[in-house]
Amino acid sequence: MLSLIVLGFYPLIFIVLTALSESSLGRPFQEWVGTANLEAALGDDDVVASLLRNTIYAIFVSAASAVLGVATALALFRSARSGAVVRTLLLLPMITPPVVVGILWKLIFNPSGGLFNTVLSFFGYSGDPVSVLASPTFAFLGIAVADVWEWTPLIALLVFAALLGQDPELTEAAALDGAGGIRLFAQITLPAIAGTIAAAFLIRIVLAFKVFDLVYIMTAGGPGQSTTVPAYLIYQAALQQFDLGRAGTITLLLAVVVTVVTLPVVAITRRLHHD
Amino acid sequence: MIKRSSRLATVTVGVALLFTLLPLAYLLSVSLMKQGEISAGIVWPSNPEWGNWVDAAASRLPRGILNSVITSLGGAVLTLVIALPAAWAMVRYRTGGRTLAATILSPWLLPPIVAVVPLFTLLRVLGLNNTLAGLTIVYALANTAVAVWLLEGFVRKLPVELDEAAQLDGAGAFRVLGSIVVPLLTPGLVAVGVIVAVLNYNEFVLATFLTQGPEAQTVPVVLSLMLGERLQDFGKIAAASLIGVIPVFAAAVFLQRWLVAGLVSGSVK
Numbered sequence: 001m002l003s004l005i006v007l008g009f010y011p012l013i014f015i016v017l018t019a020l021s022e023s024s025l026g027r028p029f030q031e032w033v034g035t036a037n038l039e040a041a042l043g044d045d046d047v048v049a050s051l052l053r054n055t056i057y058a059i060f061v062s063a064a065s066a067v068l069g070v071a072t073a074l075a076l077f078r079s080a081r082s083g084a085v086v087r088t089l090l091l092l093p094m095i096t097p098p099v100v101v102g103i104l105w106k107l108i109f110n111p112s113g114g115l116f117n118t119v120l121s122f123f124g125y126s127g128d129p130v131s132v133l134a135s136p137t138f139a140f141l142g143i144a145v146a147d148v149w150e151w152t153p154l155i156a157l158l159v160f161a162a163l164l165g166q167d168p169e170l171t172e173a174a175a176l177d178g179a180g181g182i183r184l185f186a187q188i189t190l191p192a193i194a195g196t197i198a199a200a201f202l203i204r205i206v207l208a209f210k211v212f213d214l215v216y217i218m219t220a221g222g223p224g225q226s227t228t229v230p231a232y233l234i235y236q237a238a239l240q241q242f243d244l245g246r247a248g249t250i251t252l253l254l255a256v257v258v259t260v261v262t263l264p265v266v267a268i269t270r271r272l273h274h275d
Numbered sequence: 276m277i278k279r280s281s282r283l284a285t286v287t288v289g290v291a292l293l294f295t296l297l298p299l300a301y302l303l304s305v306s307l308m309k310q311g312e313i314s315a316g317i318v319w320p321s322n323p324e325w326g327n328w329v330d331a332a333a334s335r336l337p338r339g340i341l342n343s344v345i346t347s348l349g350g351a352v353l354t355l356v357i358a359l360p361a362a363w364a365m366v367r368y369r370t371g372g373r374t375l376a377a378t379i380l381s382p383w384l385l386p387p388i389v390a391v392v393p394l395f396t397l398l399r400v401l402g403l404n405n406t407l408a409g410l411t412i413v414y415a416l417a418n419t420a421v422a423v424w425l426l427e428g429f430v431r432k433l434p435v436e437l438d439e440a441a442q443l444d445g446a447g448a449f450r451v452l453g454s455i456v457v458p459l460l461t462p463g464l465v466a467v468g469v470i471v472a473v474l475n476y477n478e479f480v481l482a483t484f485l486t487q488g489p490e491a492q493t494v495p496v497v498l499s500l501m502l503g504e505r506l507q508d509f510g511k512i513a514a515a516s517l518i519g520v521i522p523v524f525a526a527a528v529f530l531q532r533w534l535v536a537g538l539v540s541g542s543v544k
Contacts, residue, residue, distance in 0.1 A: 014392070014393040014396075015389060015393070068291075071287060071291075072287065072288070072291045074284070074287075075283075075284040075285075075286075075287035075288045075291065076284075076288055077284075078281050078283075078284035079281070079284035079285045079287075079288045084531065086288065086292065087531075087535075088527060088528060088531050089292060089295065089296060090291060090292065090295055091527060091531070091534075091535075092295065092296075092299065092524065092527065093295060095473050095477070095523050095524070095526075095527050095534075096299075096477075096520055096523070097476065097477035097479070097494065097495050097498075097519065097520065097523070098477060098479060098495075099477075099479050099494075099495035099498050099499055100302075100495075100498065100516045100519065100520055103302075103498065103502065103512060103513070103516050104298050104299070104301075104302050104516070105298065106502075107301065107302065107305055107509060107513065108298060108301060110313075110509070112314040112316075113313055113314040113315055113316040113317075114316075115298075115301045115318070117316060118316045118317070118318060121316065149294070149295075149298065153295070154538070156291075157535065157538060157539070158538065158539065161535070161539040206383070206384055209384075209386070210385070210386040210387070211386075212386050212387075212388055212480055213479045213480065213495075216479075216499075217499065217502065230386075231386035231388050231389075234386070234388050234389055235388050235391075238388075238391065238392050239391070239392075239484065244392060247389075247392070251385065251389045254385065254386075255384065255385055258384050258385070259384075262384075
């Protein structure tokens with residue numbers, strides 16, 4: 001109960017109070033300003049753009065992770081050769097510290113001598129070295145690749161476990177009745193694992209909205225604002241500009257956006273689990 | 276079930292393995308390169324050298340690993356101590372009904388950066404800023420909700436008759452918890468403990484803003500500081516990253532079964 005208050009409610013109340021007041025890091029709650037912070041944040045293009053950016057990013061990386069994760073899980077399930085060693089190796093990205101993931105992909109995308117450029121030139125590319133993380137267009141894609149690499153194993157693991165948990169008699173009966181290949185998958189396997197896929201997708205979206213370490217390590221929000229996610233704006237507001245009112249307001253806006261985006265997924269997950 | 280192996284499946288597993296391991300192999304390769312080789316665009320050094328590993332081992336890294344291990348294990352044990360009675364009460368006595376479980380998990384939806392300022396203020400008041408004790412307490416509380424959520428799945432599978440039998444014999448709630456639930460739940464506790472310890476070990480945001488000196492800085496913080504140095508030594512950073520992940524990778528290899536059981540129990544209930 002104590003932990004609930006300390007970690008759940010204390011920061012929440014703190015955030016709401018700061019959002020409603022003029023607060024600095026040294027002197028919080030100087031003056032109550034009502035909705036002035038909210039109006040300022042909603043009128044700030046950087047804030048609105050970062051919320052939108054993170055939403056698109058979350059949907060994109062979650063979809064990519066879901067497709068790759070389900071494909072890997074199905075392949076693991078159908079391949080007789082994959083033992084415990086292969087499964088452990090496939091899980092490694094998920095337990096690698098995000099800071100190391102960031103360092104790793106920063107080295108790969110390093111314009112001077114990184115693996116990405118070495119591979120490009122191996123395939124005949126001969127122009128200037130490509131600097132993925134310094135490009136306003138591609139920097140976010142670079143972070144997305146690292147993010148997908150890190151979290152696809154989680155989806156693969158959860159879906160794989162659901163595949164193992166299927167009722168084998170059902171599959172056998174369907175196979176005996178002549179269902180095979182795609183039909184067996186679409187009518188028997190997919191319905192059995194759909195609930196798990198939806199739940200894994202939900203977890204994945206939330207993880208994508210929480211991305212901070214990768215941005216901090218790989219691009220520091222740049223170039224320009226092109227990889228600035230709300231979590232990074234909150235960091236800048238609170239710990240660089242010492243404007244807690246602004247940080248609290250962006251936090252509340254982010255909470256609203258995460259809720260709105262995840263609600264349909266939550267509804268789908270519930271329905272699939274109750275069938 | 277007749278398990279048919281398909282060629283497509285084997286190829287897909289192969290591609291997944293390649294995509295998973297290639298970046299890690301490249302990290303190893305860079306850690307064995309000399310400064311000039313890193314910018315030369317080669318895949319593997321012609322003369323692998325361990326100099327970067329020696330440099331990394333002579334830095335603040337070993338202290339960081341010690342700090343990480345202390346805070347992640349200490350935090351995990353404290354988390355279990357808090358989370359087990361909570362999960363048990365929520366399953367057996369329906370404490371808080373359906374809403375409590377969802378409510379305590381809701382802060383997990385937000386990036387941890389939002390908790391930094393309030394926690395910083397709190398630790399300063401308690402005099403625990405920049406200490407291992409402070410960071411351990413923060414970790415213990417930060418993962419309690421996730422641990423409750425994961426443990427619920429394990430507690431649900433325990434037969435309720437055992438509790439009832441013990442109660443009929445006159446055991447109180449805490450006695451039942453200590454002598455019946457804990458021994459039966461050991462696999463679940465280990466599984467959730469491993470997950471929470473790994474989460475703690477990998478945590479960066481809270482560690483970097485709640486610690487200011489080498490006596491409390493953890494592995495991710497030490498690595499980010501190396502990246503922030505004016506002359507970035509990529510070879511040393513790569514070596515330090517690999518040394519830093521050894522504890523979690525070792526945990527994954529030796530405790531894989533529990534790690535998997537814990538993750539699966541949370542999502543499939």
